[in-house]
Structures are given as C-alpha cells and as structure tokens.
Amino acid sequence: MASDTTQPHPHPHPAPEPDPFSPFAYAPAPESRAIVDIAPSYGHFIDGEFREASDGRVFKTIAPASEEVLSEVAQASTEDVDAAVRAARKAFTGWAALPGSERAKYLFRIARIIQERSRELAVLETLDNGKPIRETRDADLPLVAAHFFYYAGWADKLPYAGYGADPRPLGVAGQVIPWNFPLMMLAWKIAPALATGNTVVLKPAETTPLSALFFADICRQAGLPKGVVNIITGDGSSGAALVEHEGVDKVAFTGSTAVGKMIARTVAGTRKKLTLELGGKGANIVFDDAPVDQAVEGIVNGIYFNQGQVCCAGSRLLVQESVQEEVLDALKRRLTTLRVGDPLDKNTDVGAINSAAQLARITELTEAGEAEGAERWSPSCELPTAGYWFAPTVFTNVTQAHRIAREEIFGPVLSVLSFRTPDEAVAKANNTPYGLSAGIWTEKGSRILQVAQQLRAGVVWSNTFNKFDPTSPFGGYQESGFGREGGRHGLEAYLDV
Known part of the structure; x- marks a missing residue:
C-alpha cells in the first residue's frame, strides 16, 4: 500500500489581517501608589x-x-x-x-x-x-x-x-x-x-x-x-x-x-x-468647513477630559446641519477607543466620578434627558464594580428646552444640537444663563473673529479647547461669576486699587 506523503500545511488557519481601524490592545501600565x-x-x-x-x-x-x-x-x-x-x-x-x-x-x-x-x-x-x-x-x-x-x-x-x-x-x-x-x-x-x-x-x-x-x-x-x-x-x-x-x-x-x-x-x-x-454650559460650535478629525479631538477633550467635571466643559455641541451626520459618526468611532477604568493606569482616558453624590446628580439628569425625548448613546465599555463610574455619553435629538441643554451636568455627558447659519449658532450658544467658555471650529479666520465677538463667554477657543496658560486670564460673567484669574488681570483681585 502506498504511503501518504502529504505533509500538513504549516499554517492551516492563516491569521486574519489586522483591522487598521480597531483600537490597539494595551497592557495595563499602572503607576505605583507606593511613591x-x-x-x-x-x-x-x-x-x-x-x-x-x-x-x-x-x-x-x-x-x-x-x-x-x-x-x-x-x-x-x-x-x-x-x-x-x-x-x-x-x-x-x-x-x-x-x-x-x-x-x-x-x-x-x-x-x-x-x-x-x-x-x-x-x-x-x-x-x-x-x-x-x-x-x-x-x-x-x-x-x-x-x-x-x-x-x-x-x-x-x-x-x-x-x-x-x-x-x-x-x-x-x-x-x-x-x-x-x-x-x-x-x-x-x-x-x-x-x-x-x-x-x-x-x-x-x-x-x-x-x-x-x-x-x-x-x-x-x-x-x-x-x-x-x-x-x-x-x-x-x-x-x-x-x-x-x-x-x-x-x-x-x-x-x-x-x-x-x-x-x-x-x-x-x-x-x-x-x-x-x-458654573458653565459651554458651547462647542462646529462649522461645515471645520477639519472633522481635529474637531472630534477637540470635542472629546472638551467634554470627556476629567470625566466632564470641568466648569468650562464644552457640554453643548452645536454642529452645522450639513455635516452633523459626518461629525457624529466620527465622534462615535472615536469614543469607542476611549479606555475607562483604573485612574492610576497610564492608558486610562476616563477615570472615576469624584463622589457618590456627583454620580447621583449625573444619573438623575441623564435620566431626565431620556424622559424628555433625547436619544442616548454610549460606547460599549465595562465599568468597574467598585467605585463611582459613568460611561461617556452622547445625547442627540436635543432641544434647547431640555434640562440636559440648560443645566450644568458636570459629568461625561454631551448634548448635541444643530444649526444652519452662523447667526443661529450664536443665538443657541448664547441661550444660557452662564457665560464661561465656548469653542469655534472653522478654517476661516474671519468667521472665528466675527463669531467670537458675538459670543457671551469669558474665554473663546478657536480650533482647540481646554487650553490654559498662566499668562492668560480666565473667568466668566452672568451666572458664571465675575473677576479674572491668571495673567496680569489676576493680580487686580488681590490689590487695593
């Protein structure tokens, strides 16, 4: 009987090609608390x-x-x-x-x-x-x-x-x-x-x-x-x-x-x-000529930095209607890459909410958003069992009457509204009792200057967000307070002038 000389294939199941768009798999990289x-x-x-x-x-x-x-x-x-x-x-x-x-x-x-x-x-x-x-x-x-x-x-x-x-x-x-x-x-x-x-x-x-x-x-x-x-x-x-x-x-x-x-x-x-x-309820305004990927990074930094627990957070996203779908798709893809978990891990993007009381506040307002008809979305992520955690959240179909568009949530929750014209964007951005921060995303410098002059906000960022420097004054007006901190202006509050 003739012997079978066929040799097994060295790779019977070839490894699939890596998906270039999938998030990298990171090994834990904890900082030592012993220091x-x-x-x-x-x-x-x-x-x-x-x-x-x-x-x-x-x-x-x-x-x-x-x-x-x-x-x-x-x-x-x-x-x-x-x-x-x-x-x-x-x-x-x-x-x-x-x-x-x-x-x-x-x-x-x-x-x-x-x-x-x-x-x-x-x-x-x-x-x-x-x-x-x-x-x-x-x-x-x-x-x-x-x-x-x-x-x-x-x-x-x-x-x-x-x-x-x-x-x-x-x-x-x-x-x-x-x-x-x-x-x-x-x-x-x-x-x-x-x-x-x-x-x-x-x-x-x-x-x-x-x-x-x-x-x-x-x-x-x-x-x-x-x-x-x-x-x-x-x-x-x-x-x-x-x-x-x-x-x-x-x-x-x-x-x-x-x-x-x-x-x-x-x-x-x-x-x-x-x-x-x-407090604040900052508006991040994205025009149709904005670089989408850069704007998405600014949106993420504006609301998910420090779990959204930032007075000047860009918690309201105003997107020009013609690019709303494109921006939201890119934003959702980006949010699936955020890592939520151990704050001492150097790979973590979103840490813990500061207290049980603050977590309850965030939960109550997001439930109100759903009850009022806004559409809620969060990326799939496994939250730790101990501690105070809240997944990054996006609300669409939001109106200016919704509580989540009016009240400061102070958490990783973004409310998305649309606009058609620059005048409508300014009107919606200013429709708040606060006046602390705003962001503008466009490639036109003239539009940045025109819109910034109309926004009632103490600080307006252009094609960036949450950028601070000790030489630059920071502060708001209306229900965001008064006085300035930082820069030469920050000296005045401590001098008898």
Whole structure:
C-alpha cells in the first residue's frame, strides 16, 4: 500500500489581517501608589504647624475609584477658622513689608519643589480625585508649577502692572476651592495672593483635601514664614465660617453657581473684595468647513477630559446641519477607543466620578434627558464594580428646552444640537444663563473673529479647547461669576486699587 506523503500545511488557519481601524490592545501600565505616603490622619495647617481640630471632629476622604478610605481629616470649627485667620493676620504685616523680590524667592522655591515632587503629587491627586494619572501628570502638575513661576515673576513688578504706581495688598485672603482640580485651583488662588503681599487661609473641598495638605508641607520645605499660608479642612460649614469671618479682607471662590450666590449675599454690604468663578454650559460650535478629525479631538477633550467635571466643559455641541451626520459618526468611532477604568493606569482616558453624590446628580439628569425625548448613546465599555463610574455619553435629538441643554451636568455627558447659519449658532450658544467658555471650529479666520465677538463667554477657543496658560486670564460673567484669574488681570483681585 502506498504511503501518504502529504505533509500538513504549516499554517492551516492563516491569521486574519489586522483591522487598521480597531483600537490597539494595551497592557495595563499602572503607576505605583507606593511613591506617595498618605498619613492615617491629618490636622489643619495653621501658623506653620499641623494641629488637630479644636473639637476633635474628623471626616474620611475616600478614593472614588475604589471607595477605600485614604485618610481621616480634621473638620474645621469656627474656632479653627478663627485661629487660621488670626495667624494670617499676624503674618500679614511682615509678609507685605518684604520687597517683592524677596517674596518672589519663596514663590520660585515653591514652584521648584512642586516640579521636584510632581510625581508624588500626581499620584496623590489621582487617588483622591479619581481623574486619570495621565491628566494629573501631564496637565495639572505642569500648570500648577507654571502658575507659581509666573506670579513669582510679577512680585517685584507690581508698580508696572497697570494698577497704580504703589499698589498695596488687601490683607487676609479667604479662599475656597472645588474638588475637580484641587491643586490647580490652589495654585490659581495662592500664587497671585502671595505675589501681591497678601496672606492666605484656604479651604479645599471636603472630598479632595489631601493635595492641599501636601502643599502645606511644601510651604514648610520652602521656608515660607509661618502664618503666610494656612489650610483648614472641612465641609460647607467650614467654608461658610471662613467667608463670614470679619478678619477676612478678600474672598475668592470657585465652585457651583448656587453656592456662589450664597457667598455674594453674605459678602454684600461688607468691605470684603470678592471674585467668583462658577458654573458653565459651554458651547462647542462646529462649522461645515471645520477639519472633522481635529474637531472630534477637540470635542472629546472638551467634554470627556476629567470625566466632564470641568466648569468650562464644552457640554453643548452645536454642529452645522450639513455635516452633523459626518461629525457624529466620527465622534462615535472615536469614543469607542476611549479606555475607562483604573485612574492610576497610564492608558486610562476616563477615570472615576469624584463622589457618590456627583454620580447621583449625573444619573438623575441623564435620566431626565431620556424622559424628555433625547436619544442616548454610549460606547460599549465595562465599568468597574467598585467605585463611582459613568460611561461617556452622547445625547442627540436635543432641544434647547431640555434640562440636559440648560443645566450644568458636570459629568461625561454631551448634548448635541444643530444649526444652519452662523447667526443661529450664536443665538443657541448664547441661550444660557452662564457665560464661561465656548469653542469655534472653522478654517476661516474671519468667521472665528466675527463669531467670537458675538459670543457671551469669558474665554473663546478657536480650533482647540481646554487650553490654559498662566499668562492668560480666565473667568466668566452672568451666572458664571465675575473677576479674572491668571495673567496680569489676576493680580487686580488681590490689590487695593
């Protein structure tokens, strides 16, 4: 019988050609949390030292991605607030009397230490806030250091800032900051205050106090005189006590419009100077001649950066009717590539929502959008079982009457509306009680200038979104607040002019 000499094919099932449009498969690339030491408990930083709450009350700060308790933090009473304000008042005379060049040295030291310890700070911010390490490392921390460097440069040039030949500091600044950019908001507040000769009492958000307490240690490392920077932690009652304190000369607040209105009523009729940076409902306007791929990247950055928990987020997308289908198709393809998950993984694009309360707010408003007839879409993604998570979401068939088009959601939720003419785009963009940000996407420079001049927004980006620089002022009007932070304009709020 003849033998069968046929040899098996070395590749009986050839591998299929890779799909060039499929997302890359990434292996996990976690940043080590071991590089930052988190103490089991923290007190207030008052007069250069950490101290326990006067009444012994504490609260827990939780990691949004895992719901684990990170640390216990002191809850500030009115006595603690008073002690911090008195320490700042005591330090003010000596700090204000220093030549600007000497104050600048401290600010430069702080900036350099932030750069040196940026890896620790990025991990700490990600753990406490829930945002991806890629954002804290590549966006937040460089901007934090840059703000201190920038205002260090202004400290000895105040007579040339345009606020008079001999501008004077106000005194004690009471500053209350939010949880979405804890360290960046700290830098926006503290750097100009110190450069102009003021002293500070700062209260970080209840859910994200750790990076501010880390900054307190940086102040000691930089040799900052005692009492120049004081940090108290606590809930809204602690912030209210700080705002109401008679020893505070200047109040700076970033947060919700509702709380900002309460603060304005509290400060009204007093000698206190006030700046407010509040909510927003920014419009991202895409014209028919816009580069679609570039615009899609800007749309994604505008609303899904930091899980949409950004006051200036481009949460309303206005697309010219003739290219709406093309833009939405490209946007949906792009959203399928976003990676949602562990914020400490360097590959993660969308991290955890900051708290259970914020997740409930986002959920309630998206359910209202569906109930009112808008069409909801999210890419297929598996959300972690522990922590606070919300998938990137797009709503179409949205009208201007829908709650999701009117109210600030503060989450990864995009509402899409269409327009036919530039005038209609401007009318829809301005149909909001807010006035913080907007974006314009077109290849025509003349159209950018024409539309930007008509938009009622404190900052208008052209063919980009969410770009910040310490030399450029930021702020809004209407229900987005008043006053400016950043740039030369940011000095005015801390000077007696």
